[in-house]
Amino acid sequence: MNLFVKLKTGLLSFVSFMSFSSFSCCLLCCAGCAGPQLTDGADEHVATVGSVEVTAKLVDIPGEFPPNDLYDYAYVLKYEVQTTHRGQAAGAILVGQYNPLKPRNEAADKRAEDIGGNVTEFRVGDVHRLALEVPIDEYCMAGIINKYAGQTDAPIYWAVWTNKVVQ
Amino acid sequence: MKIPVHSFMLACALLSIAPSIVADEKTDALSSEVAAKGWLIYSARSDNGTWDLFLSRPDGSAARNLTNTADYEEAAPRFSPDAAQILYRRLTKGETINHDQWGFSGQLLIAKPDGTDARTVGEEGEYPWASWMPGGKQVVCLEKKGIKIVELATGTVTKQMPRNGIYQQLFVSPDGKWFCGTGNVKGAAWNVVRMYAETGEVNPVHEFQSCTPDWFPDSQRLIYSSRPEQKNNGGYGCTQLWINVGDGSMPEFIYGDESFHIYGGKVSPDGNYVLFTKCPKDGGGSEQNGAPMYVMRLADVPSIGGDSPELRALHPNTKDGPILELAMGWEPDWTSTELGIEK
Numbered sequence: 482m483n484l485f486v487k488l489k490t491g492l493l494s495f496v497s498f499m500s501f502s503s504f505s506c507c508l509l510c511c512a513g514c515a516g517p518q519l520t521d522g523a524d525e526h527v528a529t530v531g532s533v534e535v536t537a538k539l540v541d542i543p544g545e546f547p548p549n550d551l552y553d554y555a556y557v558l559k560y561e562v563q564t565t566h567r568g569q570a571a572g573a574i575l576v577g578q579y580n581p582l583k584p585r586n587e588a589a590d591k592r593a594e595d596i597g598g599n600v601t602e603f604r605v606g607d608v609h610r611l612a613l614e615v616p617i618d619e620y621c622m623a624g625i626i627n628k629y630a631g632q633t634d635a636p637i638y639w640a641v642w643t644n645k646v647v648q
Numbered sequence: 649m650k651i652p653v654h655s656f657m658l659a660c661a662l663l664s665i666a667p668s669i670v671a672d673e674k675t676d677a678l679s680s681e682v683a684a685k686g687w688l689i690y691s692a693r694s695d696n697g698t699w700d701l702f703l704s705r706p707d708g709s710a711a712r713n714l715t716n717t718a719d720y721e722e723a724a725p726r727f728s729p730d731a732a733q734i735l736y737r738r739l740t741k742g743e744t745i746n747h748d749q750w751g752f753s754g755q756l757l758i759a760k761p762d763g764t765d766a767r768t769v770g771e772e773g774e775y776p777w778a779s780w781m782p783g784g785k786q787v788v789c790l791e792k793k794g795i796k797i798v799e800l801a802t803g804t805v806t807k808q809m810p811r812n813g814i815y816q817q818l819f820v821s822p823d824g825k826w827f828c829g830t831g832n833v834k835g836a837a838w839n840v841v842r843m844y845a846e847t848g849e850v851n852p853v854h855e856f857q858s859c860t861p862d863w864f865p866d867s868q869r870l871i872y873s874s875r876p877e878q879k880n881n882g883g884y885g886c887t888q889l890w891i892n893v894g895d896g897s898m899p900e901f902i903y904g905d906e907s908f909h910i911y912g913g914k915v916s917p918d919g920n921y922v923l924f925t926k927c928p929k930d931g932g933g934s935e936q937n938g939a940p941m942y943v944m945r946l947a948d949v950p951s952i953g954g955d956s957p958e959l960r961a962l963h964p965n966t967k968d969g970p971i972l973e974l975a976m977g978w979e980p981d982w983t984s985t986e987l988g989i990e991k
Binding site: 512551552553556557590591592619620621622623624625626627628629630631 | 681687749753773792812813815816830832834835836
């Protein structure tokens, strides 16, 4: 096989590969167009830990989360309860999330050994399935940053497990 | 008159070293002053690579490794009020000593002050933040569900009360009437607070970015670290040493250096000196190798180290007294008791 044939064969192989790759990419993109898989966030953890279980929409993150590299803290967020699965909770509730800059499956430590979930970041508008304890002071062994202090006497919940809900 | 060049240069050299000679003399005088004032105990990384417990005189002399265990990390020793015992935490080898979570870590151990007769009390993670109660027969612990006082001989819980927002670094006053700790106040974390032991009532001592409190021998004042809002270090600021009375009405800056973070504040048993650590990294250095420990006179406060222009502008009355550098360490404690240990 002379050099010309080699080049031609190589070029054809390359074109074929690119065509297949493009086709595969299109397929993947189309799958992506269908959006993430719907989930109600239920699993064996969220259904069993804590004394309260709700599906709730994250409606407010007051301010910015401080860095998490040196100091631990719980940050109080505002949720709107959509469904109460266990215990008592309704309407707008305040929930303390421990070290919220960390994915929930990496946030547990000696202060908060039992927390977890599959939420990787906190964004206003997201819906979470939460297992909660209340009041936060009896469960959270860390500094609590509560920008709503003085605005309400409502109890603050402690997020034990936080799973993502896709509706 | 013509001054020979070499004479001029010699004079300049002598003038430039004169302040350091004076400083050395002042530091030497401080060293002599504290040398016989009891003993220090502290944790430090030893030659075997792990954290061990060390004992030394307050001038750093007669230092010795008390534990020398290559298979464990030992940290946060505290003398009992009569210095007949020490308590500390023992972590598994290689476990990082987190500067804020150490009280939850490892096992509680009690030993003689020379490190002998060490015995574990409870299991891993039990007796969190244990510290001595007056009398040395009980410890007070800080748990999620509250403050617990435990009889060491029997393990009996003699008192339980809500912790009311305190979440770490709980210590009882020498008279047993008060607790201090780091706690939540009005929606803000990181405040030094005081709790009246009889009622559980809590008052802030220093709000905003304050922690690691400890008591003066008089049970009325506290020493602690605080990082007020500052422009230095890119706006992060430096952690400084402060004192205050228990109701928080008389905050007083006592030492700072814009190149360092000051932690581990401990007042000498006679109330005349203060022990602390200076670490270039915030947190006190327990995650690495600790930081140099220092002793200074409380008569010399406020004092400022280094150039520290912002601090010097804020505290123009600085006395810049001598500070005596000791070994590398973390969370030191001080007793005036003679331990019967040979030099």
